[in-house]
Amino acid sequence: MIAARRASLVPAPGLLRAIGGAVIGLALGAGLAAFGLQAELGQILALGYIFALLGFLLGIGAFRFWLTWAAGREVDVAEEHAAHGRAGDWRRYFRFTTDHKVIGVQYLVSAFVLFFIAGTAAMLMRFELAQPGIATSKDIYNTVMSTHGAMMITVALVSIIGGLGNYLVPLMVGARDMAFPKANALSYWMLPLAIVLVASNPLLGGFDSGWTAYPPLSQQANLGQQAYLMAFVTVGVSSILSAINFLVTVFRMRAPGMSLMRMPIFVWALTVTAALALIATSVVAMAFTMLLFDRLLGTSFFRASRGGDVILFQHLFWFYSHPAVYIMALPGLGAILEIVPVFARKPLFAYPLAVLMFVSIGVMSFMVWAHHMFVSGMAEFFHIPIMLTTELISVPTGIVFLAALGTIWMGRIQFKVPMLWVFGFLWAFLIGGITGVFLADVPTDITLSDTYFVVAHFHYTIVGGTIFGLFAGTYYWFPKITGRMYDETLGRLHFWWFTIAFNATFIPMFWLGIEGMRRRVADYPAGFGLVNLFISFAALNIALSVVVFAFNMVRSWRRGPLAAPNPWRAQTLEWQVASPPPIENFDQIPIVTDTPYQYGSPGAAPGSLGAAPARRLRP
Amino acid sequence: MSPRRHLLTAAAAWVVLSVIGVVLVAGMQIIPVIASREAEIENGAFVLLTAASVPVLMLVVVGLAYSALRFRSTDELADGPPVHGHTGFQAVWVGISVVLVLGLFAYGAIGLVEIRGAQAADFQVNISAEQWAWHFEYPASGVKSKELHIPVGRRVQLNLMSMDVIHSFWVPALGVKQDAVPGRTTRIHTTATETGTYPGMCAELCGLGHTGMTTTVVISNQADLDAWLSQQPRGGPAPSP
Numbered sequence: 001m002i003a004a005r006r007a008s009l010v011p012a013p014g015l016l017r018a019i020g021g022a023v024i025g026l027a028l029g030a031g032l033a034a035f036g037l038q039a040e041l042g043q044i045l046a047l048g049y050i051f052a053l054l055g056f057l058l059g060i061g062a063f064r065f066w067l068t069w070a071a072g073r074e075v076d077v078a079e080e081h082a083a084h085g086r087a088g089d090w091r092r093y094f095r096f097t098t099d100h101k102v103i104g105v106q107y108l109v110s111a112f113v114l115f116f117i118a119g120t121a122a123m124l125m126r127f128e129l130a131q132p133g134i135a136t137s138k139d140i141y142n143t144v145m146s147t148h149g150a151m152m153i154t155v156a157l158v159s160i161i162g163g164l165g166n167y168l169v170p171l172m173v174g175a176r177d178m179a180f181p182k183a184n185a186l187s188y189w190m191l192p193l194a195i196v197l198v199a200s201n202p203l204l205g206g207f208d209s210g211w212t213a214y215p216p217l218s219q220q221a222n223l224g225q226q227a228y229l230m231a232f233v234t235v236g237v238s239s240i241l242s243a244i245n246f247l248v249t250v251f252r253m254r255a256p257g258m259s260l261m262r263m264p265i266f267v268w269a270l271t272v273t274a275a276l277a278l279i280a281t282s283v284v285a286m287a288f289t290m291l292l293f294d295r296l297l298g299t300s301f302f303r304a305s306r307g308g309d310v311i312l313f314q315h316l317f318w319f320y321s322h323p324a325v326y327i328m329a330l331p332g333l334g335a336i337l338e339i340v341p342v343f344a345r346k347p348l349f350a351y352p353l354a355v356l357m358f359v360s361i362g363v364m365s366f367m368v369w370a371h372h373m374f375v376s377g378m379a380e381f382f383h384i385p386i387m388l389t390t391e392l393i394s395v396p397t398g399i400v401f402l403a404a405l406g407t408i409w410m411g412r413i414q415f416k417v418p419m420l421w422v423f424g425f426l427w428a429f430l431i432g433g434i435t436g437v438f439l440a441d442v443p444t445d446i447t448l449s450d451t452y453f454v455v456a457h458f459h460y461t462i463v464g465g466t467i468f469g470l471f472a473g474t475y476y477w478f479p480k481i482t483g484r485m486y487d488e489t490l491g492r493l494h495f496w497w498f499t500i501a502f503n504a505t506f507i508p509m510f511w512l513g514i515e516g517m518r519r520r521v522a523d524y525p526a527g528f529g530l531v532n533l534f535i536s537f538a539a540l541n542i543a544l545s546v547v548v549f550a551f552n553m554v555r556s557w558r559r560g561p562l563a564a565p566n567p568w569r570a571q572t573l574e575w576q577v578a579s580p581p582p583i584e585n586f587d588q589i590p591i592v593t594d595t596p597y598q599y600g601s602p603g604a605a606p607g608s609l610g611a612a613p614a615r616r617l618r619p
Numbered sequence: 620m621s622p623r624r625h626l627l628t629a630a631a632a633w634v635v636l637s638v639i640g641v642v643l644v645a646g647m648q649i650i651p652v653i654a655s656r657e658a659e660i661e662n663g664a665f666v667l668l669t670a671a672s673v674p675v676l677m678l679v680v681v682g683l684a685y686s687a688l689r690f691r692s693t694d695e696l697a698d699g700p701p702v703h704g705h706t707g708f709q710a711v712w713v714g715i716s717v718v719l720v721l722g723l724f725a726y727g728a729i730g731l732v733e734i735r736g737a738q739a740a741d742f743q744v745n746i747s748a749e750q751w752a753w754h755f756e757y758p759a760s761g762v763k764s765k766e767l768h769i770p771v772g773r774r775v776q777l778n779l780m781s782m783d784v785i786h787s788f789w790v791p792a793l794g795v796k797q798d799a800v801p802g803r804t805t806r807i808h809t810t811a812t813e814t815g816t817y818p819g820m821c822a823e824l825c826g827l828g829h830t831g832m833t834t835t836v837v838i839s840n841q842a843d844l845d846a847w848l849s850q851q852p853r854g855g856p857a858p859s860p
Contacts, residue, residue: 138827210824216801217784217826304802310785311800345692346699350709375787375796375822377779377805380735384728391724395716402712405682410622411699412692423683430679434672437723443664443730446657446796447650450787450822515651516791518822521830600701 013061015094022193025055042226042296045204049197049230056193061096062186096189098181101581103188104167105481108474110188111159112553114195115467116546118151123543130536132526141522143206143224150198150211150228154235156466157324160331161277162188162242164473165270167481169246171574172264174255174592174607176584179248187241194234201227210520212321215302215313219294226295229288236285239277246274255573255607257592261355262606264572264596265348268355269334272362276323276330280366284320287313311378318369326365328462329429330358332469333400336425339476340407342570343419347597349406350399357399364393374445383442390440397433401426416568417491421472424499428464432457435510450520453513456506463502471498471549478556479563483579486560490552494545501541508535571596573607620689629685633677640673650794654813654838657734658794664730671723734794740776740808742769748779748786748799748821751828762851766835767819770844771811779805787823790836796822811838 029051033039039047057063069075092102093109124144128136166184170177178184201207205222218225250271254263263271290301291313300306302313341348348354367389370382404426413419435457438444448454471494478486508531517524524532566575573590574581590607598604620628649665650658690699744767745756755764767790769775779788781799788807789796792815797807821832839847 138830142824142827208824208826214785214824217824220784220826304800308802310802344690344699345697347701347703349702350704353704353709353713376798377800377803383731383735387727387731388724391720391727392717395713395720398716399713401679401682402709405679405686406702406704406708408686408690409682410625410702411686411690412694412697413686413690414692414695415687423687426679426683430676434676437672438665438668441664441668441723441727441730443661443727443734444668446734447661447665447791447794449796450789514649516818518789518820520824523830597703598701600698 013059013064013096015060017061018056018059018189021055021057021059022052023055025051025053028055040296042223045223045226046230046292046296049193053190053193053234057186057189060189062182062189064096065182096185098177098185099583100166100170100178100181100184101481103184104163104165106188107158107166108163108481110191110195111155111163111470112550114151115155115159116550117199118148118155119543119546121145121148121151122539126536126539128522129524129532131533132524132529134523136522138522139206139208142208142520143202145520146207146210146224146228147198147201150232151195152462153211153324153328154195154198154232156328156462157235157239158191159470160335160466160473161246161270161273161327164335164470164477165246165273165331166242168477168574169249169267169270170253171577171581171585172267172572173250173253173258174573174586174590175249175253176586176589178245179253180245183241184245187238187245190234190238190241194231194238197227197234198231201225212317213288213291214317215291215294215310216304218291219302226292229292229295233285233288233292236281236288240281240285243274243277243281246270247278250274255590255592258607261352262592262595264338265351265354265358266331266334266338266572268358269330269337272358273327273330273334276327276362276365280320280323280327283316284324287316287320290316311373311376314373314376315370315378318372319366322369322372323365325458325461326361329465329469330361332425332465332467332473333429334358335469335473335476336422337400337403338572339418339422339472340404341597341599342476342568343414343416343422344408344411345414345599346407346411347599348595349403349409351403351595351597353399354403357396357403360396361393364389364396368393371440371445374442375449387440387442391437394433394437394440401430417486417488417495418472418476420492420495421468421475424495425464425468425472428460428468428502432460432462432464435460448513450518451513452509452517452519455519456509456513459506459509463506471495474553476568477574478553479567480574480579480581482557482560483563484556484560485563485567486556487552490548494549494552497545497548498542501538501545504538505535505542571598571604571606576607625685625689629681632685633674633681636677636681637674640677641670644669644673650791652792652817653794654792654811654815654817655794656810656812657808658792659812660730660733661794664727667726668723671719675719735808738776738806738808740774742773742775743778744769744775745778745780746788746799747782748788748825748832749782750784750826751821751832753788753819753821753832753834757848760848760851761853762848764851766837768837768839768844768847769809769811770841771814771838773841774808774810777807777809779807784825785823786821786825786832788819789822790817790819792817793836798823814838814840 026048030044030048033044033047093106121144128141201224204224204227207221207225207228209218209221293299294301300308302308302310304310370386371390439448475486475491517528563579565579592607594606596606598606647666650662653659653662743758747754755767779797779799781801786799793809795807795809797805815838817836819834819836821829
């Protein structure tokens with residue numbers, strides 16, 4: 001504290017010092033590579049980025065605690081706690097702060113900003129595709145398409161678990177914070193520079209291999225390719241760090257009485273998600289690193305001409321990237337199942353089966369990756385077992401519909417905005433699931449793979465599974481997070497506009513794919529012109545509806561009516577404290593006596609605050 | 620209305636809509652142009668999967684729509700019945716999903732074996748892909764061409780190679796799609812059933828010229844094919860596939 005208060009030319013730890021650190025790091029790393037090692041441009045960029053990332057993290061103060069401690073000086077706990085709180089001060093969102101609620105908001109807002117940028121890229125794509133012929137250029141199209149994919153994947157990976165998860169998991173399990181608050185902040189602050197790097201790829205020549213980055217195309221692509229690979233490895237490291245944090249929090253920090261089978265279903269979803277991220281992410285980080293070595297250091301992991309194997313990359317990539325689809329979708333499923341009982345005013349139907357569903361999806365998601373490779377030339381014998389496992393995973397996935405339908409059936413449904421998104425989610429995820437079976441079946445997949453049918457399918461799955469869940473969760477927890485109420489009318493407008501435009505955009509793409517329009521092309525036969533024009537118009541409406549959302553969120557956060565602690569009469573623990581919750585969440589650790597779904601049982605209070613913790617209740 | 624009446628009404632709507640949907644779908648041609656045995660098998664798989672998905676779609680749609688219409692509540696303080704689950708219903712749901720999925724899998728596996736199974740062929744073509752063009756070579760006659768010519772009614776084997784990045788050879792009418800991968804030869808078979816001229820294209824993103832990497836496939840009877848082959852200038856000795 002004393003050191004930081006001393007008058008100095010060096011700014012205090014914060015965004016300013018972090019940017020300074022990044023610039024100095026970039027200069028150091030790039031200079032070292034260029035003059036010290038006589039390196040090529042790619043190697044200069046690589047070393048420059050690594051040093052810049054370190055400089056940024058040092059500047060933001062990510063290592064301050066550990067460095068002080070390692071130096072044997074007194075650890076400055078008070079400063080950490082000061083940064084914790086200062087409730088209401090917006091500047092805490094731009095600092096290295098260990099409060100899980102601040103980190104949750106940082107993740108959530110960053111994810112939405114990235115969502116808007118990547119959505120703008122989608123608008124550029126639809127501009128090019130609105131008419132047959134080339135309006136911009138094939139080069140620009142490929143770069144914009146690849147950037148859109150790379151950014152949206154990141155949004156889908158971090159928005160719910162990083163944003164809503166960080167904010168809510170400690171609250172929902174009755175803990176004061178995450179298990180490792182400093183590592184939690186570190187995992188967030190690794191992202192901004194990675195996002196800047198991805199966003200700046202057009203300045204580095206862009207890249208044309210899509211987010212899948214298949215070699216050899218990605219080996220010959222421009223420097224923009226390398227920007228994407230390095231940024232994604234950074235996101236991966238951050239993701240692993242955060243996964244460990246979630247697992248330890250859930251398994252070690254639950255309130256007395258909260259056995260695993262009394263956890264809110266959202267927490268279960270995030271637990272399985274974190275396990276998947278922990279196990280799978282290192283595989284893609286390794287594959288991308290090997291690819292970077294091929295580009296930068298002359299290795300031949302994926303160079304067929306020198307004994308490497310091109311298809312090996314696809315196996316490694318999808319061994320992560322299929323579980324990653326569930327890393328994206330499970331948090332959405334969890335949010336939906338958390339919201340359904342509250343607005344149907346009925347207990348969550350088949351809670352134990354829903355838990356089993358999350359766990360079995362998690363286990364099975366590691367056995368299905370090669371369905372992305374049915375026409376890739378992989379070993380012939382592999383088709384049948386992968387087809388079997390892929391189709392079988394629809395059994396646990398289908399249980400989300402059992403649980404949701406069972407809950408709303410005979411309920412007392414209130415169609416508040418979050419519940420509208422639940423219905424939109426179930427429709428979109430249903431279409432995504434059904435069309436997925438066509439891609440799991442090899443005979444139909446031969447026709448459909450690499451067509452617009454695939455584009456439509458995964459947008460129904462990922463927008464359906466993640467973005468609808470993200471919107472539902474954002475509206476539902478908005479009063480808790482901000483202490484204010486969103487505008488119901490604008491929320492309804494956003495829902496209907498978005499949902500109609502979304503379906504109008506992607507339903508015709510199924511038809512285009514069956515009729516033979518390939519994905520990832522800048523031009524197409526003139527016969528598809530009218531349908532594509534319609535799609536571009538519909539897609540523009542998605543963007544406009546999101547503007548309504550952004551307006552509603554910003555305005556309501558600043559001036560919305562104050563929200564009660566529990567406006568939905570929900571039973572999970574986060575609603576039993578003030579809105580927004582106080583620093584360290586609970587004055588007294590709550591005691592849990594049942595699942596938080598006791599609707600219809602008068603007087604039930606499955607999570608009660610106030611009583612002194614009784615140790616014997618701990619499972 | 621009693622819970623039983625709600626259930627029966629919704630079930631009746633589900634049955635009616637499912638039957639209508641299945642009747643509409645059955646016998647449809649979904650793949651727009653079918654010119655081979657493989658495309659015929661794939662179209663059959665399409666029809667079966669579409670028919671099977673109709674009842675699944677309708678189950679959820681009817682469940683959602685019925686609930687939205689009939690279980691909407693204006694009383695903000697009213698709660699529903701405290702039902703946490705129904706073992707019998709859950710067991711039936713999981714049981715039917717497993718049986719349905721295994722049935723679809725069995726049908727798909729049979730189709731896959733029919734498409735990929737028979738490896739013997741009476742006509743071979745070597746296809747090599749590069750950024751951004753297709754090259755076809757007929758090893759029996761040493762002829763090389765820019766478009767693919769194959770006979771109708773015979774088992775054709777296509778041997779795919781790539782000289783640079785991954786490409787994918789796709790002829791929608793033949794129901795054929797296979798990646799051409801540098802460093803290895805991939806094979807695919809087809810038996811054409813209709814003569815005619817059909818488009819072929821690259822289906823795997825391969826860089827700047829991917830969009831324009833198209834070709835033409837000419838399916839003709841053996842006599843016409845022989846006549847065409849004999850008119851072509853001969854290349855060097857053909858490499859074995």
